[in-house]
Amino acid sequence: MGEIILTMKGIDKTFPGVHALDNVDFELYKGEVHALMGENGAGKSTLMKVLTGIYRKDKGTITYEGKLVEFTNPREAQQAGIVIVHQELNMLGHLTVAQNIFIGREYMKGVKIDDARMNVEASKLFKRLNIDIDPTEKMSNLTVGKQQMCEIAKAISHEAKIIVFDEPSAALTESEVDELFGIIRDLKEKDIGIIYITHRMDEIKIITDRVSVMRDGAYVGTLISEDSTKNDIISMMVGRIIYEEPKTKSTVAKDAPVVLKVENLNAGRSVQDINFELYKGEILGFSGLMGSGRTETARAIFGADPKESGNIYINGAKVEINNPEDAVKHGIGYLSEDRKRFGIVVRRTVSENSTMANLENFMKGIFIDKKKENTETEKYVESLAIKTPSVDQLVVDLSGGNQQKVVLTKWLVKNCDILIFDEPTRGIDVGAKSDIYKLMNELVKEGKSIIMISSELPEVLRMSDRVIVMCEGRKSGELRIEEATQEKIMHLATLDD
Ligand SMILES: Nc1ncnc2c1ncn2[C@@H]1O[C@H](COP(=O)(O)OP(=O)(O)OP(=O)(O)O)[C@@H](O)[C@H]1O
Ligand SMILES: [Mg+2]
The missing domain is CATH 3.40.50.300 (P-loop containing nucleotide triphosphate hydrolases)
Structure with a gap:
């Protein structure tokens, strides 16, 4: 050298x-x-x-x-x-x-x-x-x-x-x-x-x-x-070795009800005629190349971008979602891939960010119940191993990966039934990744349902019960985890006709 x-x-x-x-x-x-x-x-x-x-x-x-x-x-x-x-x-x-x-x-x-x-x-x-x-x-x-x-x-x-x-x-x-x-x-x-x-x-x-x-x-x-x-x-x-074994079998109950149904969703070129169902307790992976329309689909469901047409049903009932507030009201949380633009307010503390999407539960009269806010936040600081001297630390002073964990906390505190995670482990180290995986598995065990958009195939194969693949704004395939392989997913993600 x-x-x-x-x-x-x-x-x-x-x-x-x-x-x-x-x-x-x-x-x-x-x-x-x-x-x-x-x-x-x-x-x-x-x-x-x-x-x-x-x-x-x-x-x-x-x-x-x-x-x-x-x-x-x-x-x-x-x-x-x-x-x-x-x-x-x-x-x-x-x-x-x-x-x-x-x-x-x-x-x-x-x-x-x-x-x-x-x-x-x-x-x-x-x-x-x-x-x-x-x-x-x-x-x-x-x-x-x-x-x-x-x-x-x-x-x-x-x-x-x-x-x-x-x-x-x-x-x-x-x-x-x-x-x-x-x-x-x-x-x-x-x-x-x-x-x-x-x-x-x-x-x-x-x-x-x-x-x-x-x-x-x-x-x-x-x-x-x-x-x-x-x-x-x-x-x-x-200081330890982490094994990332793919999931071999769906853990969703046979008779699990459909919690979210998306029907003929259209929103611009990136979202064309999308149809799918999400079951209670399921982790539904969304795979595809970047730019294939996964984030745009999530944003259209969440009401962050306008949709042209399509229906959304929650627990069998048709709902109108025209903005994120509507979505949150119906129990949908969206962890954005772009944390700086949509996820956190860096000049606020860890606990302020954590309770931001759910403030009404932390009010005592017209004031915020600081103690309750801190106690709840501390729970997640511990379970996600967020590295911060206290929950009163400004988010801007946390490391990049720990900021990402705060975004996660925000939606966990909110207690949504349907969570859309867009690249949840981007910028997260291997150890913390496995903590987040564990947490996701616990959430579905409690009966929540998760849509996970991920560009990492090993992550998709390790976490999902079912995988939807998108290509150029369309759903190009759907695989049960028992049949999904990297090759099959890549094939569907790059269809050229
Ligand atoms: N300006 C600051 N004020 C207070 N603490 C800080 C500041 N900048 C960094 N820290 C703290 O110093 C430690 C190291 O942070 P650093 O950003 O260097 O981590 P990193 O290795 O880059 O992590 P990541 O992979 O998450 O980006 C963290 O505990 C972080 O919270
Ligand atoms: Mg860093």
Whole structure:
């Protein structure tokens, strides 16, 4: 391997009530892709924020290109050649793609911003990276994946020597991930050092050279990716081995009643004539490629988007759902895939977020019953192992994966009979994933019913009692779990006629 470009040694960082980094070491070579793994809240993002000058470390040294450095803000780090693509999107929705990419370093024409020039430069950048995005498009019109690709393009446009990717693939479609890997291979060729944070085990062998593992704020060790197995890494992360066996048999009672029936649902191109039934106590998997219409179907059922036609029956009775309030009233909860836009309010506390969808149950006269709110929230903080010093912590200060768990809590507290989970374990570490699976199994055992949209086939096969596959806005098939295989699902997901 090449020359060392970065050495972090003995890094320590404490937040009120949280020892986020405890004497952490990290080393990176030029031209290396170095994965950083660890459970939610292990300290990965914090370590990278210390590196890029977003947080000040309490102790430790950072040596970059042979010199001790101490960045006091991200701009200094950027100027020195270290940039970060953040886990949470930071784009401004009302600006165009090009305006976002050149924010803070706009091209000017006299005293005015030169939009035409920025559009040209952004086009060149996308062309170089082989990304298909229109620079004049408003950012809020892009999918989460495309927004993420813009973040990545923006980082690369800085001509950095080290690029940190904090869970870039969590929001990307499969073909976008391929694009990203192409970009990373190019950067590697140019001898740029890359730090790659991910929860996806299968990516380690494909794109990384080494993997370092953190646990509870401490450095555990570093492995050569090629020589290590998934279980090696997992046991370093969580101290135990987790087996993900597929489900072999439906656990739904033979005489279980239909709780939700969707009939001839239409809503734009993404939702065409959808029909299905959900049984009491069932986990119904929704599989398909990204963009196949699964999220749009969920949103149309939930009333988050208008529908053109179709009927929805709950426990046999026809209901009108024109907005999310109607849906909630009928006992439907929707855990959105895009937590920042639809899931949580980051400037509120864990307990405020948890009870948000269900406030009327936490009122005492005209006031919120704080004690009840906290007690109820604490129950879920424990069962989902949410890492937070207290339920009064602001959600913005939680790690990404723990924010996702708070969204889950919100709908669990609500006590809905029908839950729609859209990519429930995205950005969740392997240990916590298995906690969420356990919880889902408990929920259906209690008689609740779950629609689970998931892009991870092992997850679909492990959790579902039945699988619906979507392709290009239509239901392309339905499989009992006893007959479902990865191959059959993929086949239905990619039908071309
Ligand atoms: N600004 C902050 N204020 C208080 N606590 C914080 C802050 N930022 C992070 N933490 C805490 O520090 C710990 C480490 O968080 P960090 O975001 O680094 O985890 P992570 O490994 O990136 O996890 P994930 O996989 O969920 O993204 C967590 O307990 C988190 O709640
Ligand atoms: Mg993180």
